[in-house]
Amino acid sequence: MGKIVAVHSYKGGTGKTLISTNLAVTLAKHGKKVCLMDLDFRAPSLSTLLNINKVEYWLNDYLNGVCEIDKILIDLGDRISKQGGFFVGLANPSVEAIRDMSSKDRKWEMRALGRLLSLRNSLLNGKNFDYIIFDTSPGLQYSSINAIVSADLVIVATTLDNSDVEGTRRMLRDLYDLFEKKTEIVLNKVMYEDALRSGRDKLQALVKETYEVPLLGVIPCFCDISRAEGKIIFVHEKPQHPFTRILEDMAGKIDKL
């Protein structure tokens, strides 16, 4: 049976989209059937990142009950991995759609949760997907909490920035604990020297002490990533890069969880 993995964070700009996209592609390259979904309805980014122009149905439509899930799946297997399978579901980036999604009432959110939960049946059981990866909005808002509740595993991306650490800690305690979610931390934008082997144990201890959840991986600050300007899928274009190896390590760990 497949898994639903949500990638979340307290603050914006911590690398959720970078991690979720590259993780999804890595898993697909490992032969898994993967679906990556953009649940960041306030600031959609996957359609730009993946350079997809023609979209008939969006995830917004699925959550609105306008269409079934198979209508929104876009097959990118040709581009990424033919042996596994790589599909995406996109959030509508138009201002009108963003406005519409931010004005939903609680009853709608309850139904949206139901539709996210039913993906387990329709995609994992029905279409044999191994992974559904949710890229979410930062912080505590409906769409992200719905995603967290629906997921089997939540990966929380965080930096060593003080306000991020404090907020993440509070969020794990006051939100994640209540839903009893299996959670792993990814430390992103760590100074390169700290991320090396000697500093690694220290970071591990720090994460354990601060967040009381396991550390899935450490990603150092790579100028190459900034230089790429979010125009490429790093693990796909740069198979030899250390970042790619870190992501492969994470994908392996997730597979064993």
Added chain:
Amino acid sequence: MVSEREVLGRKPLQILEKIKESLERLNEKMEIMIELQKHGRRELETITPEAPLDVMTLLSMPDHLRKTAMTICRLGRATADEVAQQTHRARAVESAYLNQLVVMGYLKKERRGRKAYFYINKEGQG
């Protein structure tokens, strides 16, 4: 061939099961009466809760009820037995919590023969 002893043995078993079933139903009725009393109501009319069973409602619930409510969210529609299998708590405990959620208006209950199914009340006001 069924031996005479087996036939004789089966009858008391059936009777015991019938009694157990009746007791469970009675227990359930008592639970609902107690819950109604607690909420100062007299009948199990369809009430509309202040908010629907969304994630914010789940967050504000006491831990023991949240676990049950989340299991119903995941399963969609389930019996107390099925919920108990997921939460690893006793069936009677889950039955009590489920009925509590029905009285609060978050869940609906439907009887099909011997089984009672619980599901989310999607008509709740938002």
